[in-house]
Amino acid sequence: MSNILRILVAAIALAASARATIATDAPPNSLVVTVSGLGQRALDDPAAFDFVQSLTTEIGQRLAGTEAHRRAVGWAEARLKAAGFENVHSEPFTFPAWIRGDESAEIVGSVPQHLAVTALGGSVATDANGVEAEISLFRTYDDLLAAAPGSLNGKIAVVTQHMVRAQDGSGYGAANPIRRLGPSEAAKRGAVAYLLRSLGTDSHRLPHTGALNYEDGAPRIPAAALAIPDAEQLERLAAKGPVRVRLLLTPTVQANASSWNVVGEIKGKERPDEIVLIGGHLDSWDLGTGATDDGAGVAIVFGAARLIAGLPNRPGRTIRVVLFGAEEMNFSGAAYAQAHEAEAGKIVVAGEADFGARNVYSVQLPGGAASSDFGRMLDRIITPLGANLDRRPALGGGDDIRELQKAGVPVVSLRQDGSDYFDTHHTADDTLDKIDPKQLDQAVAVWSAFTYLAAVSDVNFRSLAATAK
């Protein structure tokens, strides 16, 4: 019996000391049985679905900076308290809030047609009458990058590259620069506005929003996403001759808007200063009700931690649930890391659920942990739940924990099936009906198993990583 297993068994025995049935010299199977039981309870627990149902129904959209997000913060605090979490509070930060205005686009000229578009988060506004220009259409982003400076002078640049459907979301990663960087790349070549085929895998007239990142020094031009059928329509029309488009966007920015990272904890019994941090983001885009992004994620970590809080005894380490407050515009992770800079060394591991509502099919641990006793035990527990331990280490764990990771915090990635996540991602279609409660519960089960094991053990991911190198 390895040291780590002895420690784990001792920890669970200690945690369960009020129940004399678990002896300190119980075989390692005891912990497996305990954690497996936790996972099985998650499969029949309505709490996570109830959480996301209530959030999306009683609040709806909750873009950071809106009154609705402020209400969501109060709602979340009350929920966490009611579920028995401790140290429930909200940590404020300020950020420039981008608020959507009117948005429309049409083909003008002899074949006038409406186009379904939505402004990219962070886009500047057009003139009050919109911007009207001939389009230059590029079938790939590389084609745009290959265009000479000045070649897009006075044009609306349009990139219609397809995003690839992939279970692990790699299609989104590959296409992301089209949305984030495309506006400035087009502006540097003279374009007066920018349109992209939505980063999505559906074929509905519901465009996908998402943030852009203007490049310092490049002109800031208005930018929007076309619904996928509309991008295809533009391709067909552009093949026939010149096409003129008028685009109207009227977003505004509120400097120094308020947001909050909402926190609740299950305090550790033995080593409360050691923290297993799990999170999701409470804010959402404004077009839908943020059911899969990220109502599901906050529901999953809430549901997992709540089940652990309901055990007869607490794990040795503290489990901290963080519901981040401005992920979509990329502000909450940095705010959190900055506020908790001094504490980073005490965060054992961090993970974020922000990839929809479907089942977890694999878990990537911090480097060196997959082949450890911790990894082997986790694998035994999650395999019956339909998830595998991935031998590859987690390269990242979510946007809100990236800054913690940079500060040395080990991260875990519980990979959910994202095959259809980008059908509705960042669209008006991100609503409750897209969530299958059974799949959501499976994700809760795997999260609860990982979280409990990490909190009940004294696994040290930093030293495992160092040893593996």
Next chain:
Amino acid sequence: MSNILRILVAAIALAASARATIATDAPPNSLVVTVSGLGQRALDDPAAFDFVQSLTTEIGQRLAGTEAHRRAVGWAEARLKAAGFENVHSEPFTFPAWIRGDESAEIVGSVPQHLAVTALGGSVATDANGVEAEISLFRTYDDLLAAAPGSLNGKIAVVTQHMVRAQDGSGYGAANPIRRLGPSEAAKRGAVAYLLRSLGTDSHRLPHTGALNYEDGAPRIPAAALAIPDAEQLERLAAKGPVRVRLLLTPTVQANASSWNVVGEIKGKERPDEIVLIGGHLDSWDLGTGATDDGAGVAIVFGAARLIAGLPNRPGRTIRVVLFGAEEMNFSGAAYAQAHEAEAGKIVVAGEADFGARNVYSVQLPGGAASSDFGRMLDRIITPLGANLDRRPALGGGDDIRELQKAGVPVVSLRQDGSDYFDTHHTADDTLDKIDPKQLDQAVAVWSAFTYLAAVSDVNFRSLAATAK
């Protein structure tokens, strides 16, 4: 060899008289071979898809009464002429054109939320500031009908009954009164506005429009359809307490607007006054580009007739293609029947393709024809194409030929697979990408087989029906 088969063989031999290879005493298999060959050519003919692609790309939406529909009429005439149709012309009629305005709805009060709605065709406008009231929500239409007079005074009535998915579209038929008659039923009970769960089988934030029919004498109240996720959201909220909604609709009506039924013919060689009439409707709803409703239908009958026009010899009877001009608001069929009242007795049979772009899975002939020699021969030809002859007679053939049917014209129903037709029907999502060219071509094949057999033979559906009685 039956009389009818002798006649059919003689007819095809006559039609093919320039080609000496088909003898007048050829076995009945010859006609089967000829028509089957026609069907096979349809399966590899890009003409129908090209037609609907061009129509939806170069025109887009074409609600009757809009400038776009006027352009579509010119486009269609040019297409028919270019394809070799004869007697191409457009038959004008006037009607009251309903034109969509602004439309929006939101939940007001402590949990404000946007609702995705679209006005029903024919709805009156709200006040310029909209109508705001508490909702009364009914889970079934029967529940609304059971409400007492006065019980909805000052309320917005909401009916959230689900529409059932069915291959034959019977779910739409069953639910249709909710949209057509619900507004007046609610008004008679005191309601100030009416909302229904869209008649659709999808779960997208794209509401389904469609016409209503106000009842004479009942107050005319504004009426709109909720997207299906929004109807479900209202159900959840209404279960928690009172819900107030503000609805804004600003449609207008243009009296004496112009539309046209576009006609093209393949003149019969022997009995040109005997007419096999096949049609679809050129007008569409305004939210999408009318790809499946009814770009596909006009493309199918165009494609089928064009293939027949391309045969070395013409059938004995005239094939008339009619692209109706105001089906969605129910005006073109009556206009056509009225203009052709004197000719009705010469119309051998009429059929309309207006049920999407998928394959024909069964054919319903006029009463008495299924068991005739004509029916048996048709069955031999369409079975290899993946369609069956339905023993049940066609009860109807499409909205635009209903008035002809009332005037005694036999009708045929080529039933297309409508399993997913109501996912996008009457929504912004009715776009070209929803059409599978291979399935469209199968429909063209079955239509070409039926149309050719009806035009090359002297089948008399009226006498078959009389004999069968």
